[in-house]
Amino acid sequence: xxxxxxxxxxxxxxxxxxxxxxxxxxxxxxxxxxxxxxxxxxxxxxxxxxxxxxxxxxxxxxxxxxxxxxxxxxxxxxxxxxxxxxxxxxxxxxxxxxxxxxxxxxxxxxxxxxxxxxxxxxxxxxxxxxxxxxxxxxxxxxxxxxxxxxxxxxxxxxxxxxxxxxxxxxxxxxxxxxxxxxxxxxxxxxxxxxxxxxxxxxxxxxxxxxxxxxxxxxxxxxxxxxxxxxxxxxxxxxxxxxxxxxxxxxxxxxxxxxxxxxxxxxxxxxxxxxxxxxxxxxxxxxxxxxxxxxxxxxxxxxxxxxxxxxxxxxxxxxxxxxxxxxxxxxxxxxxxxxxxxxxxxxxxxxxx
Amino acid sequence: xxxxxxxxxxxxxxxxxxxxxxxxxxxxxxxxxxxxxxxxxxxxxxxxxxxxxxxxxxxxxxxxxxxxxxxxxxxxxxxxxxxxxxxxxxxxxxxxxxxxxxxxxxxxxxxxxxxxxxxxxxxxxxxxxxxxxxxxxxxxxxxxxxxxxxxxxxxxxxxxxxxxxxxxxxxxxxxxxxxxxxxxxxxxxxxxxxxxxxxxxxxxxxxxxxxxxxxxxxxxxxxxxxxxxxxxxxxxxxxxxxxxxxxxxxxxxxxxxxxxxxxxxxxxxxxxxxxxxxxxxxxxxxxxxxxxxxxxxxxxxxxxxxxxxxxxxxxxxxxxxxxxxxxxxxxxxxxxxxxxxxxxxxxxxxxx
DNA sequence: TATGCAATGTAAAACGTTTTCCGAAAACAT
DNA sequence: ATGTTTTCGGAAAACGTTTTACATTGCATA
Numbered sequence: 001x002x003x004x005x006x007x008x009x010x011x012x013x014x015x016x017x018x019x020x021x022x023x024x025x026x027x028x029x030x031x032x033x034x035x036x037x038x039x040x041x042x043x044x045x046x047x048x049x050x051x052x053x054x055x056x057x058x059x060x061x062x063x064x065x066x067x068x069x070x071x072x073x074x075x076x077x078x079x080x081x082x083x084x085x086x087x088x089x090x091x092x093x094x095x096x097x098x099x100x101x102x103x104x105x106x107x108x109x110x111x112x113x114x115x116x117x118x119x120x121x122x123x124x125x126x127x128x129x130x131x132x133x134x135x136x137x138x139x140x141x142x143x144x145x146x147x148x149x150x151x152x153x154x155x156x157x158x159x160x161x162x163x164x165x166x167x168x169x170x171x172x173x174x175x176x177x178x179x180x181x182x183x184x185x186x187x188x189x190x191x192x193x194x195x196x197x198x199x200x201x202x203x204x205x206x207x208x209x210x211x212x213x214x215x216x217x218x219x220x221x222x223x224x225x226x227x228x229x230x231x232x233x234x235x236x237x238x239x240x241x242x243x244x245x246x247x248x249x250x251x252x253x254x255x256x257x258x259x260x261x262x263x264x265x266x267x268x269x270x271x272x273x274x275x276x277x278x279x280x281x282x283x284x285x286x287x288x289x290x291x292x293x294x295x296x297x298x299x300x301x302x303x304x305x306x307x308x309x310x311x312x313x314x315x316x317x318x319x320x321x322x323x324x325x326x327x328x329x330x331x332x333x334x335x336x337x338x339x340x341x342x343x344x345x346x347x348x349x350x351x352x
Numbered sequence: 353x354x355x356x357x358x359x360x361x362x363x364x365x366x367x368x369x370x371x372x373x374x375x376x377x378x379x380x381x382x383x384x385x386x387x388x389x390x391x392x393x394x395x396x397x398x399x400x401x402x403x404x405x406x407x408x409x410x411x412x413x414x415x416x417x418x419x420x421x422x423x424x425x426x427x428x429x430x431x432x433x434x435x436x437x438x439x440x441x442x443x444x445x446x447x448x449x450x451x452x453x454x455x456x457x458x459x460x461x462x463x464x465x466x467x468x469x470x471x472x473x474x475x476x477x478x479x480x481x482x483x484x485x486x487x488x489x490x491x492x493x494x495x496x497x498x499x500x501x502x503x504x505x506x507x508x509x510x511x512x513x514x515x516x517x518x519x520x521x522x523x524x525x526x527x528x529x530x531x532x533x534x535x536x537x538x539x540x541x542x543x544x545x546x547x548x549x550x551x552x553x554x555x556x557x558x559x560x561x562x563x564x565x566x567x568x569x570x571x572x573x574x575x576x577x578x579x580x581x582x583x584x585x586x587x588x589x590x591x592x593x594x595x596x597x598x599x600x601x602x603x604x605x606x607x608x609x610x611x612x613x614x615x616x617x618x619x620x621x622x623x624x625x626x627x628x629x630x631x632x633x634x635x636x637x638x639x640x641x642x643x644x645x646x647x648x649x650x651x652x653x654x655x656x657x658x659x660x661x662x663x664x665x666x667x668x669x670x671x672x673x674x675x676x677x678x679x680x681x682x683x684x685x686x687x688x689x690x691x692x693x694x695x696x697x698x699x700x701x702x703x704x
Numbered sequence: 705t706a707t708g709c710a711a712t713g714t715a716a717a718a719c720g721t722t723t724t725c726c727g728a729a730a731a732c733a734t
Numbered sequence: 735a736t737g738t739t740t741t742c743g744g745a746a747a748a749c750g751t752t753t754t755a756c757a758t759t760g761c762a763t764a
Contacts, residue, residue, distance in 0.1 A: 005719095005720055005721085006720065006721060007720080017720090017721080017722095018722080018723080020721095021721070021722055021723085022722095024721095025722075025723095028722075028723080053720080053721070054719080054720050054721065056719075056720075056721085057719070057720035057721035057722085058720085058721060058722080059721090060719090060720080060721070060722090061720080061721045061722040061723075062721075062722060062723095063722090
């Protein structure tokens with residue numbers, strides 16, 4: 001069978017190739033100059049002939065690559081959560097939404113500019129970027145700046161800082177902490193501490209989640225049950241591992257040894273909570289009888305930890321499809337910029 | 353600044369545009385007809401002008417898309433392991449290898465044929481495809497057949513069946529089971545059972561891992577400590593969950609209730625083992641004192657389960673870069689087909 | 705010195721679209 | 735009936751490469 005291109009379709013439909021092109025690009029400026037009746041007829045013929053526009057030609061002549069870049073974190077820096085189910089869940093939302101309209105290109109760290117520059121991608125989804133307390137924060141902010149300056153459409157997934165408004169989609173951490181605070185009041189835990197990712201630099205600001213918790217439970221929050229606030233006795237430990245499990249593990253050991261364990265410990269994320277849980281198991285601390293542990297993220301494994309983890313679930317699939325909508329909006333209106341926060345959901349299991 | 357295309361480079365280098373093209377496609381047939389000296393000079397000029405061949409034009413005129421498709425499982429079917437860190441680890445191997453040479457396109461389930469047909473991708477990496485005991489096995493095999501018939505370069509990651517030789521890269525399961533068998537002998541566990549994924553169909557063949565274990569430990573293996581072999585008393589449970597955690601959980605409950613628990617239980621994968629571990633925690637079964645549990649996969653979370661999981665680690669990053677090499681070989685020599693098995697590694701922690 | 709052949713480079717023809725520009729026809733206003 | 739606008743569709747010019755086919759040069763051989 002002969003190759004079927006735009007010419008064959010044109011001939012079969014009895015129109016010129018430009019009309020066929022218009023049938024496939026109804027939104028283009030020239031599209032206005034053909035009647036919908038004709039276009040529909042052309043489309044029917046095209047369907048029958050099983051015609052698909054040649055991607056190379058489209059790309060060469062047209063202005064859109066119909067491709068969205070998806071990238072997980074800076075080069076050689078994969079955030080801990082991306083070693084769990086994060087990317088797949090996000091992609092499960094993004095993929096179906098983009099299907100048929102945009103293709104998804106995996107852009108490895110550092111190639112963003114390049115791909116955007118050569119028009120290989122129309123827009124970029126940056127996932128797994130935590131710029132807060134990140135040693136390469138400067139580099140990341142500079143990149144965002146560059147994107148803004150050039151008007152590149154991009155969106156960051158799960159960048160939760162409320163101090164730096166950026167085009168982003170993420171969990172409404174404050175709402176999440178409200179859920180947790182509500183649970184804590186319900187259970188009646190009087191002493192509440194927080195366990196975030198460890199860092200060797202005590203100067204670094206606390207993560208937003210900790211701040212929210214302090215604000216929401218001023219009467220119950222115990223700063224000394226926090227590694228930053230634990231005081232002189234407690235040494236700061238340099239981070240050695242990529243995974244934050246280790247932070248939870250170390251955190252419990254430290255707080256236990258220095259007798260700073262509260263009645264309830266809220267963890268910055270589920271991975272930290274898992275680490276905390278294993279340390280409790282090891283040290284014989286009963287959860288939740290002696291120590292209640294609450295996570296944040298809703299990782300599926302939480303259902304099967306020992307004991308099953310009470311946590312706050314992030315709608316990651318939702319982030320994915322919202323990211324797509326965000327970018328479409330941004331492409332249409334280059335001035336659009338918003339930090340969207342999606343409310344999470346409380347998952348009550350048995351650790352608190 | 354004016355756009356820099358092949359013409360500008362040609363002019364700057366004092367050669368014709370075809371010579372510039374040759375400099376960038378040294379492997380093409382026509383490449384032989386220009387001296388390496390000239391080509392190198394052209395390349396230097398191109399570098400200086402910061403020239404990159406226009407992708408659309410390359411695609412239109414050339415025959416290769418320089419793109420590899422990466423796909424995780426059939427539409428609407430994400431295998432449990434892909435909700436852990438699998439895809440990212442594989443991509444961590446594949447990405448750097450492909451970088452600069454091939455782009456990576458995320459192909460969502462069902463679009464493979466389409467993308468290959470329209471030459472949008474040169475080759476395909478299929479990850480997360482377990483065709484054994486899969487309700488859609490027929491569909492998958494048919495797809496593989498079609499690929500073979502048309503000579504599409506593709507490779508399946510982690511398809512471990514030894515009964516159906518397919519272009520694949522995966523863990524050498526037999527070698528893995530040898531490691532486990534060795535550990536079991538060393539520890540002196542006399543009764544060994546196996547816990548695979550549950551299925552409502554008792555007719556289905558055992559997974560290869562179980563078969564290897566039986567073959568390797570004929571003296572210690574207890575078929576009754578296996579859900580398939582547990583006999584009439586034990587009901588088969590239909591799968592309800594995507595995650596195999598649940599299978600481990602249910603498995604332990606069942607075996608415990610019907611008093612078929614062996615001294616040591618080998619699990620088909622880590623997720624099952626985590627489910628088993630939580631069930632033990634819940635039921636008060638001490639691990640490893642009463643029951644030793646061994647996993648398979650080397651999921652990072654194993655380090656922080658309760659107790660930390662003894663398992664066999666799969667070199668997933670290695671799979672990724674081997675997949676790239678595989679496809680390159682296949683593109684060069686269309687007849688090439690091999691099922692590569694990479695030996696795993698024993699990770700001794702405290703659950704056995 | 706003529707001849708043939710290998711080595712090197714170029715001109716020009718694709719590749720299959722999108723888009724610009726223009727003319728014909730139709731609709732409308734006078 | 736005439737002039738003016740609007741609507742519709744086509745001809746043709748890009749887009750930036752790769753590849754084919756051919757021209758030139760240099761060199762060894764007859």
